[in-house]
Amino acid sequence: MSEKLIIFDTTLRDGEQAPGFSMNVDEKVKMAIQLEKLGVDVIEAGFPISSPGDFEAVKRVAETVKNPAVAGLCRANRKDIEVGWEALKEAKRPRIHTFIATSDIHMKYKLKKDPDEVIEIARDAVKFARNLCDDVEFSAEDATRTNLDFLCKIVEVVIDAGATTVNIPDTVGYTVPMEFEKIISTLLNKVPNIDKAIISVHCHNDLGLAVANSIAAVAAGARQVECTINGIGERAGNASLEEIVMALNVRKDEFNYVHTDINTKEIYRTSRLLTSITGVDVQPNKAIVGKNAFAHEAGIHQDGVLKERTTYEIMTPESVGFPSNKLVLGKHSGRHAFMERLRSLGYELSREQLEIAFAKFKELADKKKEVYDEDLEAIVENQMSKVKEYYSLENLTIVSGVNAIPTATVELLKDDGNVIVDASIGDGPVDAAFKAIERIAGIQGRLKKYRINAVTAGKDAQGEVVVSVEFEDSGVEITGKGYSTDIVVASARAYLHALNRYMSRKGNKKMLSDTV
Ligand SMILES: CC(=O)SCCNC(=O)CCNC(=O)[C@H](O)C(C)(C)COP(=O)(O)OP(=O)(O)OC[C@H]1O[C@@H](n2cnc3c(N)ncnc32)[C@H](O)[C@@H]1OP(=O)(O)O
Numbered sequence: 457m458s459e460k461l462i463i464f465d466t467t468l469r470d471g472e473q474a475p476g477f478s479m480n481v482d483e484k485v486k487m488a489i490q491l492e493k494l495g496v497d498v499i500e501a502g503f504p505i506s507s508p509g510d511f512e513a514v515k516r517v518a519e520t521v522k523n524p525a526v527a528g529l530c531r532a533n534r535k536d537i538e539v540g541w542e543a544l545k546e547a548k549r550p551r552i553h554t555f556i557a558t559s560d561i562h563m564k565y566k567l568k569k570d571p572d573e574v575i576e577i578a579r580d581a582v583k584f585a586r587n588l589c590d591d592v593e594f595s596a597e598d599a600t601r602t603n604l605d606f607l608c609k610i611v612e613v614v615i616d617a618g619a620t621t622v623n624i625p626d627t628v629g630y631t632v633p634m635e636f637e638k639i640i641s642t643l644l645n646k647v648p649n650i651d652k653a654i655i656s657v658h659c660h661n662d663l664g665l666a667v668a669n670s671i672a673a674v675a676a677g678a679r680q681v682e683c684t685i686n687g688i689g690e691r692a693g694n695a696s697l698e699e700i701v702m703a704l705n706v707r708k709d710e711f712n713y714v715h716t717d718i719n720t721k722e723i724y725r726t727s728r729l730l731t732s733i734t735g736v737d738v739q740p741n742k743a744i745v746g747k748n749a750f751a752h753e754a755g756i757h758q759d760g761v762l763k764e765r766t767t768y769e770i771m772t773p774e775s776v777g778f779p780s781n782k783l784v785l786g787k788h789s790g791r792h793a794f795m796e797r798l799r800s801l802g803y804e805l806s807r808e809q810l811e812i813a814f815a816k817f818k819e820l821a822d823k824k825k826e827v828y829d830e831d832l833e834a835i836v837e838n839q840m841s842k843v844k845e846y847y848s849l850e851n852l853t854i855v856s857g858v859n860a861i862p863t864a865t866v867e868l869l870k871d872d873g874n875v876i877v878d879a880s881i882g883d884g885p886v887d888a889a890f891k892a893i894e895r896i897a898g899i900q901g902r903l904k905k906y907r908i909n910a911v912t913a914g915k916d917a918q919g920e921v922v923v924s925v926e927f928e929d930s931g932v933e934i935t936g937k938g939y940s941t942d943i944v945v946a947s948a949r950a951y952l953h954a955l956n957r958y959m960s961r962k963g964n965k966k967m968l969s970d971t972v
């Protein structure tokens with residue numbers, strides 16, 4: 457039969473202990489409301505004695521949420537516990553969480569107490585807490601570096617004193633899955649009153665093993681895991697809630713003996729709320745919630761996903777509330793994904809057009825990290841509105857800067873196959889480029905309008921330049937468009953586009969008058 461695995465979220469306590477992650481009262485309340493929607497069982501809202509703000513935050517969270525238990529952390533002393541209870545007592549389901557370190561290093565150097573004293577402090581704290589509250593959790597800080605017999609002893613004592621949950625923290629992220637599984641099994645097998653409490657684990661990620669260790673503990677019989685959204689927390693962070701929950705979910709075949717009540721569809725929203733509050737984004741490759749968690753750029757993967765999603769996706773983005781999977785077009789993409797994206801943008805290209813557009817796309821992808829839809833539109837539109845290319849841009853070199861005379865050297869390929877080079881100075885690099893083009897073509901133009909847009913986002917955005925030029929005092933303004941990640945190149949292309957259109961028109965007129 458499947459047993460409930462209690463999800464204890466400590467984003468608002470251990471999570472905010474990391475530099476740059478502290479939250480004010482309103483932010484904690486906002487997060488707590490979302491954590492309730494996510495379906496966590498316990499929200500550890502703070503450490504009430506640590507500051508008046510944290511006291512207030514725990515109190516407000518306690519008064520606000522209805523379903524989850526609300527916990528507050530307290531050292532193993534009466535003052536901390538009294539203050540903690542003051543903050544928690546209005547909660548529908550209050551939990552006092554008290555702790556003391558049990559490893560030799562911590563007892564000797566930090567607490568300066570011998571093991572027997574620590575046992576008595578723990579016993580007294582739990583008894584005192586239990587007189588105030590029915591739900592008391594005890595944590596043996598640095599449990600994974602604690603002598604195992606001593607750990608068994610203190611666990612027995614605190615359960616006897618009334619602890620309803622006993623937490624076994626891997627405080628410094630030191631343990632490994634096989635060892636942690638043994639620690640939990642030993643406690644379950646050796647502590648005589650262990651059936652009177654729930655065994656919990658709280659893993660840190662110093663060796664990147666927090667999630668693996670938590671899951672190993674679940675396999676051994678732990679029935680509460682402490683974790684945080686996005687894995688935030690002290691140093692390298694805590695075990696990430698979304699990773700634990702989705703590992704158990706995706707691998708139900710392996711974990712059919714436990715279930716959680718997490719509404720996985722709220723995971724992404726919760727993660728985003730946290731990053732918007734703290735201002736700290738998750739890394740793009742973060743499992744489950746990172747920007748790339750459901751993105752595919754490699755052509756072979758994209759082809760696979762287009763044919764059958766499960767070839768490269770073990771869960772759907774929708775299952776965690778992620779907007780959708782994404783075939784990111786970049787230099788590793790292939791024709792299948794390229795064609796599919798063009799189709800979704802409403803373009804149906806012939807095979808020949810597709811090959812040309814694909815070549816242009818690869819050229820652009822070599823320069824840009826990601827090719828956006830607007831880039832594709834630019835490529836296709838450029839190609840579709842094709843006019844005869846009397847001149848095309850082969851090379852453009854610009855000299856400009858402070859105290860430099862803007863100079864452009866332009867190399868144009870003529871439709872007869874000749875390459876012509878000329879240079880010009882100008883008021884700026886764009887003007888110099890236009891003048892050099894005019895010198896080569898032998899056609900004067902007057903720039904009437906010039907507009908530049910970033911058609912895509914980011915520092916590597918493609919620029920779209922639109923020009924309107926009157927050539928040879930014809931009284932007609934001809935527009936031209938050019939695209940490039942370099943705005944001077946985009947400008948030169950736009951100017952050439954307008955020039956070619958003008959020459960096409962002139963040629964057509966000539967042909968017409970010749971035939972009349
Ligand atoms: C593994 C963890 O994540 S534990 C939680 C860690 N989180 C925090 O520390 C954040 C909140 N902390 C704070 O705001 C402050 O540290 C306070 C308010 C709790 C205490 O501040 P101060 O009284 O100035 O003490 P300070 O933090 O400098 O030192 C801690 C004291 O608590 C003692 N102590 C540490 N843990 C415990 C414990 N679990 N039970 C009892 N005493 C403890 C230390 O031995 C030290 O005592 P000493 O002053 O007799 O040497």
Ligand SMILES: CC(C)C(=O)C(=O)O
Pocket residue numbers: 470555595596597598623625626627628658660
């Ligand atoms: C107080 C306990 C649970 C803790 O945060 C730790 O040991 O890391």
